Amino acid sequence: MSEKTVAVIGAGKMGELVLAGLLRSGHPAERVLATARRPERAAELADRYGVAVVSNAEAAARADILAIGVKPQDAGKVLDEIGATRKLVVSLCAGLPTTFFAARLPEGTPVIRVMTNTPALVGHAISAISPGAHATGEHVAIAEELFKPLGATVRVPEYQQDAVTAVSGSGPAYFYLMVEAMIEAGVLLGLPRQVAHELVVQTAVGSAVMLRDSGEHPAKLREAVTSPAGTTGAALHALEKHGIRAAFLDALTAARDRAQQIAAS
Incomplete structure (x- = not known):
């Protein structure tokens, strides 16, 4: 995992939790990228974590794993900016199914849906992980490693994710x-x-x-x-x-x- 470059696209509240967890686990800062919509937020992230803050397109080009943490209503626009990537996509977008991403990305792109929660700030989150149609066991293992620094992880079928959102997300x-x-x-x-x-x-x-x-x-x-x-x-x-x-x-x-x-x- 440490040899992979991870881009946190839309490093808002939940995205920043993933970013901080990665660095806390010892992932090299030079292999972590972030994107932010506002310049002042980009400067804040770069100063706080010492990571490169780039455009969505550059993040998609340079990273091996794309963790998307934007608001659900902004996800379509972000995917347009990412372009025809086939990288592993990990969605933190509450309520959006993996089919939303599959319909907008090249055929065969692996997508994993994750619902975590705010106790990630103190290393005690619970993150529920669901693979999409083209995600393999290896992809799920990568997602588990990605979220392990935030707390515990559990695998659930995607149809249970809305219940997970209600129980642990909120x-x-x-x-x-x-x-x-x-x-x-x-x-x-x-x-x-x-x-x-x-x-x-x-x-x-x-x-x-x-x-x-x-x-x-x-x-x-x-x-x-x-x-x-x-x-x-x-x-x-x-x-x-x-x-x-x-x-x-x-x-x-x-x-x-x-x-x-x-x-x-």
Whole structure:
């Protein structure tokens, strides 16, 4: 992988995560290219990471792997600028299927679709990888190596990517909202805001580590905290009364449906 040149085309929020992860893993900076629409953004990337920031056409000509991280509505224009490349294309464009790229690139061009998430900033992302029609096992392995510095990876069939978007792509926002709500509740119960923040954040971190490392079903871990006729049971009863499970189902379904709308537009 270190001998391949990777171009991050459209180094916005998600593209920059890939760029930073590559360099953090020890990939040579001289084998990393970036593109940016605005000159000031290009200068920022070059100064921060020490990589060459070039045009989309030059990136396509020089790179072995093209990681495309532009907004879905800009992807068609970018592919026009890339031209008739047959390089491995890795799409970070939420909602866009590999067929979108296949229809605009030469026949046989390998395309891989990836949905990652923002915990990539701290090396704890989960990236779901789906090969297109012309992507081989070797191409998938390259994509896994590309995203390994960001966190964990998982392979899924492409038809599941809209569900992945709803669950993990948007998922961090759900947890942040829950943490925000718990902190506000703690303040209303009389805790200083900083104390409430520390209590809730560390509880979230510890619970996540237990979920990851124990291998236990979340229901079993929840039951271990819930004593008969205790405080936790009272709280969980209130949450169920307010339809927390139905709310999450409705929320994730709405996110999945929006991903499908993006693909169809």
